[in-house]
Amino acid sequence: MSFDALLFLSFGGPEGPEDVRPFLENVTRGRGVPPERLDEVAEHYHHFGGVSPINRLNRDLISALESELAAAGLELPVYFGNRNWHPMVEDTVARMADDGVRRALVFATSAWGGYSGCKQYHEDIARARAAVGERAPELVKLRQFYDHPLFVAANADAVRRAFAELGPEVRDEARLVFTAHSVPLRADDMEGADGRPQWYSRQVAEASRLVAEEAGLDTHDVVWQSRSGPPQVPWLEPDVVDHVEELHDKGTRAVVVAPIGFVSDHLEVIWDLDNEARDKAAELGMGFARADTAGTDPRFPKMITELIAEHVSGQAPRKLSLLAAAGCSANGEPCAPGCC
Ligand SMILES: CC1=C(CCC(=O)O)c2cc3nc(cc4[nH]c(cc5[nH]c(cc1n2)c(C)c5CCC(=O)O)c(CCC(=O)O)c4C)C(CCC(=O)O)=C3C
């Protein structure tokens, strides 16, 4: 089985104030997100001049990946496409067809199963192929990587560095708190590749356990951030900011927040954690440090290269968890019964 390219598929983000509204419309079309929530999120983006760091971070990651691929002797041109903002995946797949690409692997920048983390990327693949028509290349998505040893190691080192940032007087009693994007409970109920529900939240819990263990910590919490949707719809809880408050009430003097749910320090990380959670901790007089996301670690592009090599050679997946590694299928077909 040979492939002639890699499609690097991500979420996308605005690159100027005039992009913010149309970007948010793209993200939330048909999802029943109330206008007040959109106004609030637009403000977060405007706070940073209407620019999300996500596209720049992805471009940096792609150039690191190109070096890794070259070093591994894998000659695959890398194409960049997004679900919600330019370069849009439909345009990228059209360009791949123009360039004569027939079969490509797809790396999606989410470690997880579940609707938003996996199935929606399959939908992006199917939509882009349909838009391009008959000339569209075959697109095979690489598997979920939440428990890949290099992803876990990069996160564990980031946790260690964050602990080292805290003052010595609180460091030993700081609580490690992992956070990932909240999703509606109904979405999380979707079955995974093992036929059991809560595929996304179980993977987040599993990855957090592996990272805490590798960082040498015996206790940690898993909480959620960036809740959207109407208030009457239940989402995964507790929220990270509420959790910081609760820890304070129980006498905890410092927290290390590790955004395991994301691969780059994009807007949801720098707003919800570096502003909201950090401000809450400061208000309560608690020590606070935020761990880096895995995407800045050189082991992350190395992991992508390994995922490619593993797929091409048919090797057994390198993984630390006993939960399945799904997420891999061709042309946007569902990869598990309820998907992923
Ligand atoms: C599981 C998950 C991931 C992790 C997996 C992955 O990485 O793919 C993720 C990533 C991201 N989410 C992001 C941004 C947003 N997510 C939103 C809305 C939503 N996210 C959801 C879930 C997830 N989201 C859901 C269930 C919604 C409700 C609407 C819907 O049902 O789809 C909204 C709308 C406004 C609002 O917050 O209400 C925005 C702006 C950015 C980019 C940040 C930047 O610009 O730098 C990234 C990487």
Ligand SMILES: [Fe+2]
């Ligand atoms: Fe999101």
